[in-house]
Amino acid sequence: MKPASHHAQNTYIGGHIERVEDYRFLRGEGQYLDDVSRPGQWHAAFLRSPIAHGRIRKIDASAALVMAGVHAVVTANDIEGDIPTIPFRRPNPTIGPYAQPIIAREKVRYFGEPVAMVLAESAELAEDALAAIVLDIETLPPVIEREAAMSDKVLLFEDVKTNVPTVFNADKGDADAAFAAADYVIRDTFYTQRQTALPMETRGLLAEWDAKLGKLSVSGAAKLPFFNRKAMAKMMKLPEEAVDYIELDVGGGFGARGEFYPEDYLVAFGARKFGHPVKWIEDRREHLMAIGHSRECSSDVELAFRKDGVILGMRGSLYINIGAYVRPNGMTPVRNAAQFMSGPYRVPAIHLDAYAFVSNKTPAGTYRGPGRYEGCFFIERLMDQAAAGLGIDRLEIRRRNLLTHTEMPYPLATVLPSDGRAETQCDSGHHLEPFELVVHDSKWAEKSALQGTLIDGRYHGIAIGSFIEGGASGPQENVRMELHADGKVGLYAGSSAIGQGLETILSQIAADYLELPMDRIVVFHGSTTYLKEGWGSFGSRATVMGGSAVLDAAKKFLAAFRTHAAARLGVTIEEVTVSEGVARTADGRSVPLSEVIADGINVDGSFKNQTPTYTYGSSFAHVAVDAGTGHVEIVDYVVADDVGRIINSMTLHGQVMGAAVQGFGSVFSEELVYNDEGQLMVGSLADYLVPLASDYPVVRCHSLENWPSPTNPLGAKGAGEGGIIPVGGVVANAVANALSSFGVKPNVLPLSPSRVWEMIEDARAKV
Amino acid sequence: MKLPHFEYEAPGTLDEAIALLVAGDGMARPIAGGQSFVPVMAFRLAEPSMLVDLRNIPGLNKIEIGAEGVRLGAMVRWRDILDHAGLKTALALLPEAIEHVAHYQIRNRGTVGGSLAHADPAAEMPTIALTCDAVIDVVGAKGKRSIRAGDLFIGPLMTSLESDEIIVSVLLPAWPATRRWGFQEFSRRRGDFALAGVAAFYDVDASGLAQNAHIGAISVGDTPLRLTKAEAVLNGRKIDDATIADATAAASAEVDPNGDIHASARYRKALVGTLLSRALNAAANRKA
CATH class of the missing domain: 3.30.43.10 (Uridine Diphospho-n-acetylenolpyruvylglucosamine Reductase, domain 2)
Structure with a gap:
């Protein structure tokens, strides 16, 4: 489908447009949750389980309650009836019993699980009071790793008799027949470590209860305010209209922030029970133990090839440690890893079993590119090993298997049990295009000479890999467009702004289609007070879904303008044309938009779509490995992707480069380490090593728009996550290439200096 | 928090x-x-x-370079050391090491006395003080005393200071102009606490042999460490590849670091040797 633009040139869409949000942010005028306070507000602090697995005998808060400034201590005993559990976003038939209760009553199942909430005059006093609460817990044996969990010897949920809530099967064709017919099979085991998204701004909430109106207002919404409103209303047994979610500025989401967490309910519960606004800002230490973890996945997978390097099939098992409960989005990485492991490659026969197992660790959720980063690491490592095994060039083996435009739409494996998205297909594209662009721009031919070479004490290596990124999560998005008294156009979006530049993108799209300057568009977003229904920002959807809804609203807005203008001009609607904010008749009379303000324009737009978009691309890494320290430098990194249609090249490049650097954190340094007792050993940013601004200075990116998506009128595809997906596989392959003289296999992440050095040492010892 | x-x-x-x-x-x-x-x-x-x-107490923030050596007031901040032109010649090891202290903002605030009193074995200043035979002047209820760096650090985050004693200054004895030195540190990201670090210096006698070797190690023990066995390897020998290899082996053999979430013990033990090797190569190749 051809993109719907009726502008040949001079459009905002496709431009390198500075973010409209940044005027506010750079002047310190951003309004984050911690900037907001209410008279009479109380502050919450949470007492969290100090052990991984145990049975609560007693909680004695009497000493805390007599402390000055301490107003209340809430425990499970204050909740009437059953403890509410957090609703699933993507339910399946077997996960019901594993839902997370909003506070621990009988059992604690992870280090950091909330067991009590202190409400006090200040955050300091609330924290002081935590130390005065006596928590008596009987220790149960902790279940930490895969083997212990899957043996079911110790159960987290005694009633359900298994630590494996769901096994997803990804199927396509006849995998066993493919392997039986194969000339060559490569099989290996892999591991990606537990991580978290780590948004710069930690979570936080300010809940207010209006007893007269019976209304609950929750500030600090992010990602999906409308779903969370429904969840809160259900758990609070309130009508949905009695709950408002208010979105302020948000300092990053990355899939983790904005999901419904236990503290969300408890803060609101406190506000409702005691009639005081209750505010809570998560500190970094509790953030690391409370927000959704992700990525802890081991695998045993194999690829079958014909001797010419053509893939015949893929088989194997994936094991994902989802932590103590199934959180709202906890199964998404599991089913994604199974469905998307084949990635950009033509794999005619697939059978993968993806086991989700519970353990006494923080419950998992999504993190940018959920399941896809893991799967891409596995298959790209297999591809490089297969190239070596078959004696085929690493570029050539990929060229023989990358998807082409003649195969679109290309169906991926079907994943059962269904969470509503069992089947999916790549929508458009020619995967060789970004691949060849990266081959060219990385100077692959020239750098091929480097492979494994020792220069000034460091071993150099290169690698290339490819990825697909799912986007445009359905089912719908809504916007409302209103002509304001000052002549500006208010755009009220159901999409959420989590730091990705939503106001800019939606303003560009609206301005182009209304033929108005961007500064005439004012975007309001993410709060349930603007619209009856909305969805939010997740699964790389805001541009495609929200942007397409803007188009619908803009059409209706212009129609209303024509109607009002025709009435004022005393002509029929057909006799009026509209351009650049002015309605005109053929005889030269005109009405500017400002003159119909009194007539009122207030229109709803929406876009419905259940078909995901698939941005795709390739990336290249050139690394230099210091064998003495195990340090890996990224000498060069190039990524190219085709996003269907570029809306804003500046924010797009920001997404891609930011995601690449976030991926370097995944490959080299970020890890949520637990000890054998299930204690989280990572308590601060001195332990959780996110990339610093100076760590990875060289990341280059190219964006293509050769193959618009047929799924939406913009032709756009989601582009917020792709950049992180190939990083694990490509960097690990580059390290393997650099250290090829040692024959190391970097199959376990992260590639910390210690691990890289040990791989080399162990290889040396074998010689 | x-x-x-x-x-x-x-x-x-x-x-x-x-x-x-x-x-x-x-x-x-x-x-x-x-x-x-x-x-x-x-x-x-x-x-x-x-x-x-201690911020309002006058006189604690001076850097004095004299015949006896370099005296740093307890309230001298890392930024003061890095900005001081004289230190780059008087005691070049010091600014080289302090470059590795944390990040810009922290270097603007952190102090010499604070770091010595905090006694973190992963920090630079305690190891520099130990390696350079520094003497720390303190004052307390019982009056003044001077403590040799080797007697100050008694455990992880533990010193021999009394609870009423305040560090006033530290004296780093004067360096001969011909001293050879090297400093190497490795951390996972720039500014992180070191996985290991090595400060090394030696003097060269008339016959071109190393004497008076001093080697200090960061982050491989409960306190800053002197690597006396590796020092013994160097003394009386020409610093060439063979000597460096012997010293490297001795250094790795004499440390017994702990593993933690950032690196294994085995890695740290080897890393000390690698860093010493690099520090000695830098020292040997440095123009005196």
Whole structure:
């Protein structure tokens, strides 16, 4: 489908447009949750389980309650009836019993699980009071790793008799027949470590209860305010209209922030029970133990090839440690890893079993590119090993298997049990295009000479890999467009702004289609007070879904303008044309938009779509490995992707480069380490090593728009996550290439200096 | 991560500060730049009754270069060391090491005295003090005394200071112009605590042999360490590849570091040798 633009040139869409949000942010005028306070507000602090697995005998808060400034201590005993559990976003038939209760009553199942909430005059006093609460817990044996969990010897949920809530099967064709017919099979085991998204701004909430109106207002919404409103209303047994979610500025989401967490309910519960606004800002230490973890996945997978390097099939098992409960989005990485492991490659026969197992660790959720980063690491490592095994060039083996435009739409494996998205297909594209662009721009031919070479004490290596990124999560998005008294156009979006530049993108799209300057568009977003229904920002959807809804609203807005203008001009609607904010008749009379303000324009737009978009691309890494320290430098990194249609090249490049650097954190340094007792050993940013601004200075990116998506009128595809997906596989392959003289296999992440050095040492010892 | 309750005073003289510490009866703590101790308090790992801030006490922030050596006041900040032109010739090892201290903002606040009193074996200053045979001048209720660096550090985050004693200055003995030196540190990201670090120097005698070798190690023990066996390898030998290889092996053999979430013990042990090798190569190749 051809993109719907009726502008040949001079459009905002496709431009390198500075973010409209940044005027506010750079002047310190951003309004984050911690900037907001209410008279009479109380502050919450949470007492969290100090052990991984145990049975609560007693909680004695009497000493805390007599402390000055301490107003209340809430425990499970204050909740009437059953403890509410957090609703699933993507339910399946077997996960019901594993839902997370909003506070621990009988059992604690992870280090950091909330067991009590202190409400006090200040955050300091609330924290002081935590130390005065006596928590008596009987220790149960902790279940930490895969083997212990899957043996079911110790159960987290005694009633359900298994630590494996769901096994997803990804199927396509006849995998066993493919392997039986194969000339060559490569099989290996892999591991990606537990991580978290780590948004710069930690979570936080300010809940207010209006007893007269019976209304609950929750500030600090992010990602999906409308779903969370429904969840809160259900758990609070309130009508949905009695709950408002208010979105302020948000300092990053990355899939983790904005999901419904236990503290969300408890803060609101406190506000409702005691009639005081209750505010809570998560500190970094509790953030690391409370927000959704992700990525802890081991695998045993194999690829079958014909001797010419053509893939015949893929088989194997994936094991994902989802932590103590199934959180709202906890199964998404599991089913994604199974469905998307084949990635950009033509794999005619697939059978993968993806086991989700519970353990006494923080419950998992999504993190940018959920399941896809893991799967891409596995298959790209297999591809490089297969190239070596078959004696085929690493570029050539990929060229023989990358998807082409003649195969679109290309169906991926079907994943059962269904969470509503069992089947999916790549929508458009020619995967060789970004691949060849990266081959060219990385100077692959020239750098091929480097492979494994020792220069000034460091071993150099290169690698290339490819990825697909799912986007445009359905089912719908809504916007409302209103002509304001000052002549500006208010755009009220159901999409959420989590730091990705939503106001800019939606303003560009609206301005182009209304033929108005961007500064005439004012975007309001993410709060349930603007619209009856909305969805939010997740699964790389805001541009495609929200942007397409803007188009619908803009059409209706212009129609209303024509109607009002025709009435004022005393002509029929057909006799009026509209351009650049002015309605005109053929005889030269005109009405500017400002003159119909009194007539009122207030229109709803929406876009419905259940078909995901698939941005795709390739990336290249050139690394230099210091064998003495195990340090890996990224000498060069190039990524190219085709996003269907570029809306804003500046924010797009920001997404891609930011995601690449976030991926370097995944490959080299970020890890949520637990000890054998299930204690989280990572308590601060001195332990959780996110990339610093100076760590990875060289990341280059190219964006293509050769193959618009047929799924939406913009032709756009989601582009917020792709950049992180190939990083694990490509960097690990580059390290393997650099250290090829040692024959190391970097199959376990992260590639910390210690691990890289040990791989080399162990290889040396074998010689 | 909110600070616990504490009293705060910022007296104008050392006598007043000491009186406040005495009155605190072991529960009052002096504070300088606050870059290490304030986070400790935020984690509720320390809850002093009072912080006695040394910032208003005059005369503690001088850098003096004289015949006896380099004297750094306790309130000298890392930034002062890095900005001081004279130190680059008088004691080049010092600014080279201090470059590795944390990040820009922290270097603007953190102090020499604070780091010595905090006694983190992963920090640069304690190891530099130990390696350079520094002498730390302190004053307390019982008066002044001088403590050799080797006697100051007695355990992880533990010193031989009394609870009413305040570090006033540290003297790093003068360096001959011909001294050879090297400093190497490796951390996972720039500014992180070192996985290991090595400070090394030696003098070259008339026959071109190394003498007076000093080697200090960061982050591989409970305290800053001197690697005496590796030093013994160097003394009396020409610093060539063979000598460096022997010293490297000796250094790795004499340390017994712990593993943690950032690196294994085995790795750290080897890393000390690697870093010593690089430091000695830098020293040998440095123009005297």
